[in-house]
Amino acid sequence: MFALDLIIKKRNGQKLTKGEIEYFVNGYTKGEIPDYQASAFLMAVYFNGMDTDETLWLTEAMLNSGDRVDLSAIPGVKVDKHSTGGVGDKTTLVVAPIVASYGVPVAKMSGRGLGHTGGTVDKLESIPGFRTNLSREEFIRNVREIGIAVAGQTENLVPADKKLYALRDVTGTVENISLIAASIMSKKLALGSDAIVLDVKTGSGAFMKTVAEAERLARLMVDIGNGAGRRTVALITDMDRPLGNNIGNALEVKEAVETLNGKGPEDLKEVCIELAANMLFVAGKGEIELCRNLAAEAIEKRTALNKLIEMVIRQGGDPKVIEDTSKLPRAEFRAEWKAEKSGFVEKMNAERLGIASVLLGAGRKTKEEAIDPAAGIELVKKTRDKVEKGETIAFLYASDENRIHEALQVLKSSIVIGPEPVPEKPMILGRIQ
Ligand code: URA
CATH class of the missing domain: 1.20.970.10 (Transferase, Pyrimidine Nucleoside Phosphorylase; Chain C)
Structure with missing residues (x-):
């Protein structure tokens, strides 16, 4: 052959x-x-x-390319979560501590940024000292002792995906249902959690542009998960606009902390509560409505924030930056993106915002490139907001002024300002189990 x-x-x-x-x-x-x-x-x-058979074979071959993590030493129903990737998607930083604060073990291995989307590992590494490269033993010990660990994939966990993911990122081959399903599910199955909640994003900032495509991907992954004996649920969530207001690694950590402090943006809070509720639900904590209340309570009572701080300390990070997010890395240059006309924001193309944040330094243009933890975008206006000509739409952050000019070019074509406010769209577009 x-x-x-x-x-x-x-x-x-x-x-x-x-x-x-x-x-x-x-x-x-x-x-x-x-x-x-x-x-x-x-x-x-x-x-x-690829058809369903080929996708299953690809998932199996990737799964068999490395070791499996045995979580049986950790008591309880271990629950994992995975997002198909989006712009401003910092949900893991909010959801994992909420779920762990109820004693449900969360053993999460996350990825780096892919294409125009960010990755949880890059975000966590913007916390000074935070280690994502935990050994297998340390990862399991942390989950057993404090109920939570979020780390990068260890070298031998689905090594096939590690290589393929990095290659797809720079060859324009991310947006394929079979490649995404095999990439995500091989990792989820290699990591021995008992139940899985998938966040399948759809819209301009997602790899799946339509709800129909997102549903196909969700169905495929849920069938692979359930077929392997893991209780799997998928939510379809909106990614036609960035999630929350901040895009970029340290900026997203800041927003996640604000959310755990009860001060986060509504759209982010809604998606996080729904994801956390479904994770508590698959862990057997009760009916979904009760689980929603539990999730909201963990924010109100700051128990989830305390769990995040505990995790940061355990993984070598500086907890002072969580207590005071102004201590997170800050960019040297700040610029404003201003509205060219008055009206209402009709549309913001989330993919273009993601590309602009990569250009600012928040993501990678090549496999080898290092990212700038402080770079990114802070949106002041979002879809449906009223805006006056010359008003600030967003602040851009970078360590190099040239990058700001490049990003502004991309941003100009990412927004449509119209005469009327557009109707409100739900954040949660479906649930598949
Ligand atoms: N997330 C993954 O882990 N893999 C993909 O292919 C896309 C998103």
């Missing part, structure tokens, strides 16, 4: 066999198939897709 044969077969729209998919995944993971052939293969999959 040669990698070239598989590339040609997929390029021609044919179905691959289980053996061929295993050959590709193993060959690429071991470094026997080079990046350029893997890129061509991924692009062929992007254009021609």
Whole structure:
């Protein structure tokens, strides 16, 4: 078998066999198939897709590329969560402490930014000293002792995804249902949580642009999860506008802390409560309405905030930046993005806002690039808001002035200002189990 044969077969729209998919995944993971052939293969999959069998085989091959984490030493129903990725999506930082504050163990391995979307690991690393590279033993010990750990994928947990994820990020091959489902579910299955809540984002800032596509992805992942014996629920949530007001790593940590302090933006709070409620629900804490109340209470009583502080201390981070978020990394340059006309914000293209934040330094343009923890965007206006010509729409932060000019060019075409306020849209668009 040669990698070239598989590339040609997929390029021609044919179905691959289980053996061929295993050959590709193993060959690429071991470094026997080079990046350029893997890129061509991924692009062929992007254009021609994979059917359900191929997606299951891909998930299995990726899952078998490394170790599995045995969480059986941790008592209780372990619950995991995963988002398909969005702009301003800092929900893990809010939701994991809420759930853990009720004694439900959360053992979460998160990713880095992908394409125009941010990643939880990058966000957490903006907390000075915070370590995301925990050893397997430390990860399990933390969950057993304080009920929560959020870390990067350890080297040998789905190594196939580690390589493929980084390659997809820079080759325009992220937005494919099979590749996303296999990437997410191989990681969820390798990490032995008992139940999984998936946040499938849809809209301009998500990889799935329509609700119908998001539903297909959600159904596929829920079936893979339940089929593997894990209780799996997916929420479809809106990502047609950025979630919350802040985009960029330290800026998002700040907003997550504000949310746990009861002062966060409504849209973020709504999605976090719903995700946390579903995690408590699958952990058996009661009916969904009761779980919603529990989630809201953990914010009101600051028990979730205390849990976040506990986690930050455990993972080597400086808790003072959580107690006083003005101590988080700050950018050297700040600029304003101003409205060119008066009216109401009709639309904000979340993907373009994500791209602008990458240009500011909050994400990576190449696999090797380092990110700037302080870079990003703070929105003052959002969809439906009234705006006057010359008023500030957002503040931009960067450590290099040139980056601000580049980002402003992208932002100009990311907004539509119209004469009337647009109708309000719900944040939660569906639930699949
Ligand atoms: N999140 C993942 O973990 N993988 C993807 O492919 C997309 C989002």
